[in-house]
Amino acid sequence: MEGLPILQKNAYISVLIKDNGLYANLAYTDYSNDTVYILHDYTDLYPLKRKLDDHIFGIKFWEEYFNALEKKWDWDIVERSDNRFLKFLDFQGEFSGVTGIKVLIDDNQKFFRKIYDSLKEFSNEIALRVVDDTHIKELFELLSNKLQYDDMLLLDLDLPEFSVYRYKAGEFSKGMISWQNETGLIDSIKNSKVKALMSVDVSMDEIMNKYANFVLRPQRQINDPILADILRAFCIVQNLTIYNENKKKLFGVGWQEQNTAIFVTGRLIEVMPLKDILLSLIDGFELLGDFDLYIDRKGLIYSYGRSMSLGKESSDVILGRHEILPKAIKVYLPELHTKKSKNKVIFQGSFSSMGFDREELFAINPEISIFNIPSTEEKVIFDGKFVNSADMVNGDGSKLSFVSSWESTLYDKVVVDARIKPVIYGPNVYANRNKFKSWFDEGKG
Amino acid sequence: MCMRIEINLKVGSMKVRDRVFEQYEKYEFTIPLNDSVKLFVKEGEDIGFGDNLFTRGESSTKESLYLPRELGCSIKKSKSCVASLPGEFVQKGDILAEKVSKNGLTVKRVEAGHSGIISTKRLSDGYIDILGEQSSVEVKSNFTGRVLSADSVRGLKICAETTAVDLRAVSKDFFNAKRENESISGEFILIGDGTSVYTLKDLEDDYRGKVVFAGRFVYEDVIKKIFELGAVCVLVYAMDYQLFRSINLPVGVIGGFGNINFPVEIRKGIADMSRCFVVADGEEKQVFFVKKGNMSLHSSEDQDDDFVDMYIGERVMSYDSQSYGRIGKVIEYDQETDYLTVEFQRGINSVISINSVAFVSL
Numbered sequence: 001m002e003g004l005p006i007l008q009k010n011a012y013i014s015v016l017i018k019d020n021g022l023y024a025n026l027a028y029t030d031y032s033n034d035t036v037y038i039l040h041d042y043t044d045l046y047p048l049k050r051k052l053d054d055h056i057f058g059i060k061f062w063e064e065y066f067n068a069l070e071k072k073w074d075w076d077i078v079e080r081s082d083n084r085f086l087k088f089l090d091f092q093g094e095f096s097g098v099t100g101i102k103v104l105i106d107d108n109q110k111f112f113r114k115i116y117d118s119l120k121e122f123s124n125e126i127a128l129r130v131v132d133d134t135h136i137k138e139l140f141e142l143l144s145n146k147l148q149y150d151d152m153l154l155l156d157l158d159l160p161e162f163s164v165y166r167y168k169a170g171e172f173s174k175g176m177i178s179w180q181n182e183t184g185l186i187d188s189i190k191n192s193k194v195k196a197l198m199s200v201d202v203s204m205d206e207i208m209n210k211y212a213n214f215v216l217r218p219q220r221q222i223n224d225p226i227l228a229d230i231l232r233a234f235c236i237v238q239n240l241t242i243y244n245e246n247k248k249k250l251f252g253v254g255w256q257e258q259n260t261a262i263f264v265t266g267r268l269i270e271v272m273p274l275k276d277i278l279l280s281l282i283d284g285f286e287l288l289g290d291f292d293l294y295i296d297r298k299g300l301i302y303s304y305g306r307s308m309s310l311g312k313e314s315s316d317v318i319l320g321r322h323e324i325l326p327k328a329i330k331v332y333l334p335e336l337h338t339k340k341s342k343n344k345v346i347f348q349g350s351f352s353s354m355g356f357d358r359e360e361l362f363a364i365n366p367e368i369s370i371f372n373i374p375s376t377e378e379k380v381i382f383d384g385k386f387v388n389s390a391d392m393v394n395g396d397g398s399k400l401s402f403v404s405s406w407e408s409t410l411y412d413k414v415v416v417d418a419r420i421k422p423v424i425y426g427p428n429v430y431a432n433r434n435k436f437k438s439w440f441d442e443g444k445g
Numbered sequence: 446m447c448m449r450i451e452i453n454l455k456v457g458s459m460k461v462r463d464r465v466f467e468q469y470e471k472y473e474f475t476i477p478l479n480d481s482v483k484l485f486v487k488e489g490e491d492i493g494f495g496d497n498l499f500t501r502g503e504s505s506t507k508e509s510l511y512l513p514r515e516l517g518c519s520i521k522k523s524k525s526c527v528a529s530l531p532g533e534f535v536q537k538g539d540i541l542a543e544k545v546s547k548n549g550l551t552v553k554r555v556e557a558g559h560s561g562i563i564s565t566k567r568l569s570d571g572y573i574d575i576l577g578e579q580s581s582v583e584v585k586s587n588f589t590g591r592v593l594s595a596d597s598v599r600g601l602k603i604c605a606e607t608t609a610v611d612l613r614a615v616s617k618d619f620f621n622a623k624r625e626n627e628s629i630s631g632e633f634i635l636i637g638d639g640t641s642v643y644t645l646k647d648l649e650d651d652y653r654g655k656v657v658f659a660g661r662f663v664y665e666d667v668i669k670k671i672f673e674l675g676a677v678c679v680l681v682y683a684m685d686y687q688l689f690r691s692i693n694l695p696v697g698v699i700g701g702f703g704n705i706n707f708p709v710e711i712r713k714g715i716a717d718m719s720r721c722f723v724v725a726d727g728e729e730k731q732v733f734f735v736k737k738g739n740m741s742l743h744s745s746e747d748q749d750d751d752f753v754d755m756y757i758g759e760r761v762m763s764y765d766s767q768s769y770g771r772i773g774k775v776i777e778y779d780q781e782t783d784y785l786t787v788e789f790q791r792g793i794n795s796v797i798s799i800n801s802v803a804f805v806s807l
Contacts, residue, residue, distance in 0.1 A: 047461045047463030061751060187690065213764075226766075
């Protein structure tokens, strides 16, 4: 396939449809002016959930959708005749027209066929793609070449389906939990493991009512601590179940020194704070070692991961890694060999940069410390070491370092989990509450 | 090379309007018939409100017994305990069902309180009925529509204008009814004015063939009694999820689970549908209220666009934990924080994230 001329201006729309949501992104590139940006929108289709299979969801909906995107982005996208959609407007320049449009539909999306057909009927200019295992495997192969990670994990945390894909040394594998209907998904919260991981003392009636309301009409922001606690416990149990059922496939993630990446996406990460995402990952997959964590809340990896990986060979749009990937979070998960290390410093390190004064860091057992890297345009050098019997499963814990820079990977945070592994929850909600208090020092978060 | 990256400040997401009362101009539904009916309408005919549709033989119900409660077992188990045959004539005191337990040491029996004919038509719901004399009942239309087909085997297929309301959840018995090719339909009746939480003393004597709206929240004894009184389906705004899962009867939940708000706007809309013919579709998870006479059906405001253009002045339903289920009007939008100021009652405002509300059309 022929690539695009690098200096050609481009405005390419990608729409990802998954878990009753539309993730739309318009990537504009003008390399002659050093200008690259992505306009984003997320439209929740839950209000139309019951109507996705009838006439209300059809050509008229797509017409209105692209009209609304035009207004939101202040960008002319469609050409009209008598106020009706005629075709997509040919690209003329910034804010006017598009060079192409692609719609990716998750094969697990309800009424997949109806949505696919309605788009086909709406316009033959749209390149329709299906996000299935084959698509993700190809995406991984390309990402692996581009990003140079030996071991990559993609977690897609949608409500009806939790999928975990791993690509290690050319081998692709998958683990998943899929709920065929809402009732099964809601009833799953009765699992005694969920209650064992919770830290609020509420009746099963309240748990079921709150969780059922969320599953049947999810919000994109929650401020209810009980619901947040339920979702964190639910995510850990789901991940743990996938891990236990696929131990051979998922064992040893993070053990490749400095060479593991975990990408997290899906509806649930939108409502979960970083701390809960970390717990669901670390405790759900019983992780050790270190990895780079990328939290993709905009569906950009699915939408433009392929274009980013192909670089100049891409046939739709040329994009760099910093436009597509969010800033990485470096996570260190040491092994602690003695229980005597409680309340002792087990990690010492620093951030150094031309852009700010050197910053010293330390982590105490059993805290999960989250260090924000100060904002700067300059390179940031991280150095650190584990002390007091803490060590890395995948290498020398006395020499940790990485560089955050525009030339390679940009990092946002460093996480050091100084808890003794394996992590033990319980025996009751009050004990869990105390453990969470001791794990997270709010001052650093 | 250091690329200039512009940050998109327009972070808010587009919103799809949720039409609570969606209008369908041509909805097709079937009224099941049996061999005993005499049809008065034929294919292609227009039906008006009050027109005679058919006559059918119908027996009065002398007594209804809910076997799981009488025998202290599940519906599934109770089916195997029935000791009388459908169509059998029983005298007062005859044994209708019997459950032997503890290796025969204890026996629980259900006896007939009246003499009459046994009907096991509702046994899948756990009920056994004793029927009285049969009489011919004339069924009149309480809707307007067109007959698409009419025969006693396939039923009476009608095309009519309807207003649909989405159901948040339906029990599995909705689907069972669908599988047995008996669409759940009937006259829509409210207990009281439908706005409160009702007790047994609020119920009428007979709900045969009716789809009953049980109010803002329902308890187990009330829901079971409504079915005992002959209802084909119960709709409710809210109930406890654990009861919903254990009830094993055709129940549809409109609002959600637990103690949630029942907004006055939705109350009014539901009350407007009182006495309409309603079809409850478990597969679509929607209830369709069929237009009656020349009266226009309650439907959401006719707004051309599915997408919300301007937030201010729009009505929203809150999913925030402090005001879950309440409906209010947006009076302010802060673009920087993506928070809305919503007026729920005159003078009472709340600040809510735009991601914790649904824009609704009522």
